[in-house]
Amino acid sequence: MDTVASNRTRWVQLLLGLIVMMTISSPQYVWTLFVKPFQTATGASLAAVQVTFTIVIVLQTFFSPVQGWLLDRFSPKLLIAAGAAMSGLGWVAASYSESLFGLYASYGLLCGLGTGIVYVGIVGLMVRWFPDRRGFAVGVVAAGYGMGAIGTTFPISDMIAASGFRHTLLVFGLILGAIGFLAALGLRSPKPSEIVPVPPGRTASAARDTAPAEMLRTPLFWLMFLMMTMMSTGGLMVVAQFASFARDFGVADALVFGFAALPFALTFDRITNGLTRPFFGWVSDHYGRENTMAVAFALEAVAIVCLLVWRENPYAFALLSGVVFFAWGEIFSLFPSTLTDTFGTKHATTNYGFLYMAQGVGSLLGGPVAAMIYASAGSWIPVFSIAIVLDLITAVLAYFVLKPARRRWLGVNGAESVGIEPVRRPALS
Known part of the structure; x- marks a missing residue:
């Protein structure tokens, strides 16, 4: 296949991946709108209902290695489509739930499970389609x-007010599930002839693919895992308690550009976080992963100060x-691309499944630990x-520890990257 056709195909794949990802966003980010209705319907406490959200995050992150393993061995198209359908079906089934167990x-x-399959699967496909x-x-x-x-928050809020939360879950579950399922059917892995060549020195590319078992034995992987956990924990300490400290600081209801400060900030933050x-990710493609990490992580520390x-x-x-959100959300583009640069594309989905568990660890530490410290x-x-x-330590680790560690790894494997000159072993005489 010629380069022009290959390039067009991969941009179509990117668009389809974007659509599917958008359809699985609402179960996490719109959950807050359903908490009170479910409390009323089940007669349960707030803490008991919020366990639902914990289940979503835990299954999405801690099962990602298994989901990645399945995606690497079977058709990603069918599994991602099934994941999108499961996510929508979760809302449809929840619309009939009368008990906590049903919820x-x-x-x-x-x-x-559905969002985890889609998230890990889409990321695994994109790192293959776009090596450059x-x-x-x-x-x-x-x-x-x-x-x-x-795009769904206000329509869902309006429908809950007009038709009730059960009807809303049913309608949007069917719509989002169907759109995600249909878009996923157009996804596929690239053929060898469709992979666009990487310009020399443009971005890191491992000379050999590393299987998960071997990757998990390398200190380099665990360094990345530690760094992503620290960034996730530190960021979620702020993110998870955002509304609480806004009220404690006395700014939640103050007007900003004619809007209440808290909802304005939440909307603005969601945009910058995206x-x-x-x-x-684009910056790191041109100027190096670790260099970009160091700048972004330090920026978040300064913003929090x-x-x-x-x-x-x-x-x-x-x-x-x-x-703060702008300097935090990039971990979801920098870490998976760095991991694939380092350990190759053949096992990229499974490998990222293991790294993505760091987000689960951060979600468990960030929210509860921050609340305990405040109390x-x-x-x-x-x-x-x-x-x-945590931000400053991770920035230092990125530049002074991760960068030379990857230099050594890529030197041994014969790969080159922006900002990293591989260490060449001296020739044997």
Whole structure:
């Protein structure tokens, strides 16, 4: 196949991947709209109902290695389509749930497994289709997941008010599930003749593919896992408690550009959290993964410091929160592209499944740990301080530890990358 046709095909694949990712965004990002109705319907406590969301996140992240293994061995098209259908079916089944168990088994189980299959599968396909633009391509589909709910939030809210939450779950479950299923049927892995050649020195590309078992024995993988866990934990310490500290700072209901500061900030943050993924992915394609990580992670630390200093100014709070999200969301484009650069594409989906578990660890640590620290200290300042320290440590690790470690790995494997000159072993005389 000629280069022009191959290039056109992969952009179509990127578009289809973006659409599917957008259809699985709502179960996570619109969940908050259904909490109170489910409390009323089941008569359960807030904590008991919120277990549903925990199930979604745990199944989405901690089962990702198994999901990745299946995707690497069977048709990604059919599995991703099944995942999209499961996510929609979770909403349909939840519309009939009358008990906590039914809610956990429908919304929690089906949406959690479905979104995990789709997320890991789409990322695994994009790193194969775009060896020369991995950061950007992964960033685009990750942005679809981060921003997809923007288009559904207000319609869902309006339908809940007009027709009730059960009818809303049924209608949107069918719509989102059908769109995701149909779009996924157009996805496929690239043929060898369709892979666009990588310009020399453009981006890292492992000389040999590394299987998951071997990858898990390398300190390099665990360094990436630690870094992603630290970034996820620090970011989620702020993200998960955002509304709470906005109220404590006294800015939640203050007006910003004619809008209440908290909803304005949440909308603005969702946009910046989506845009950062392709942006920093593109930057890393041109200037190196670790170089970009160091700058982005340090930027988040600075943004959190500024947010803390000007926390009582509603304008500064709203705008700086957008910078915090902008400097955090890029982990979902930088880490998968760096991992594939390092360990190859053959097992990319399974390998990323293991790394993606770091997001699950961060979600379990970030929210509960931040709440415990606040309850103990009676202040959000220690929480912010820990997030700042984690960001700075990870930025330092990216430039001074990960970069030379990958240089050694790529040198041994004969690969080259932007910002990383491989270490050549001296010739034997």
